[in-house]
Amino acid sequence: MTTPNIPNIPLQLAGRPTIGGLVVPWTTARTPDGRHRFGTVDLHRHNRALTDLLCQTCGAQLGARIVFAMRDSDLRLLTSPEPGMHPVCAAYSATACPMLAGRMNHYRTTSLAEQLADLGALSQGDPTSQRAGAPAEPWQLVWATGYRPFTNPLTHQLAALLLPDQILRVRPTEIPSSLNPGTKANPE
Template identity: 35%
Template sequence: MTDPANNPAPKAGIPARLHASPLSAGMVVPFVTLAHTDRTRPIWGKLDPDRVQKAFKDRLCQICGDPLGDPFVVYIRPYDFRTGVAVEAGLHPECGQYSTAVCPMLAGAMDRHNPNPLTEFRRCDDPACTCALWRAAERDAGDPVREGTPAEAWYEASISLADYKIVTNPSDQHDAPAVGISLRPPTRIGRLRKIRDAAPAPDSERHIDPLAMTMAVREFFGLGEHH
């Protein structure tokens, strides 16, 4: 928790849990976002693989970096339903609420992922900063098609901390290996709600029908309508 005495200025729209988090352009820099040692200098849209791994392993919130509570939430696409793995780290519900309010992807304000987040960055003056190792146009492992593809539908799923389990899907000829939080039974999804619709895509780029997939998944998990 943040000591209010150290933080006299209230930050409008930012939940108390995130008041100690670094800010860039008035927005909280998520724990898992790639950034210089000075974390007020993030590479928006780019994940730090070491921080993602730590969040999964230590059950941390991907926004504030603190341990998750019970229940926590995950943000998932229809594809994640199908493979049974939530590939993004969990969140506190209030950190999720904040991120859906400010994240252009989840809020539906941008219809394409940033095609190449690392094409533009400047190395900083700290010799210990990992930016010395960054390379332009590097892709996130296990997510080869996401950048530059049409934005997909996103759902928020609420999961009990008792069901927290990290699983790995082996790669096949179509999909890269996926590591993340299990969505398969016995994991119970307490609440499922749509955060945003998929962006319109030409037929040639449309690989799945999100609605059909969601209905199939609801059937798979024995989920009724919103609850």
């Protein structure tokens, strides 16, 4: 298996903790023994980021341009379960995160909530566990001028509602495999 290149860390993220050369996002959950767990979300920080307009990656106040990482199914509903990011943080996340960059074609088979429950930790992320083992959806970066926090009736969790006139631009996060030599297609 070829290891993908680790992207350079932007100056804005230089003070964040790292694991394996990758920045740990501000909303990432920690296990009871203090370790960060990629792919899990701290519910308190997640909700604070959505309500206080904080970047999920660096934790700082968002500005006039907010970027959301949204699955195609979320984009159709104009709803992001993920807090927004600064453009610089979103560009880094789109290359560093294996799911956003398209280097993972399926979600983990065991839900993270189940894994963390065994450790005594609570997790935000896939509250219904419907994604466990499912094929990964394509992700888009959505530039917006704002959003409204609301409780998503499907998940009963805080999310961001974008209005059509708030959306400035949408582009896929995935790097085509022809341009990303570190990507290997997984046969089904």
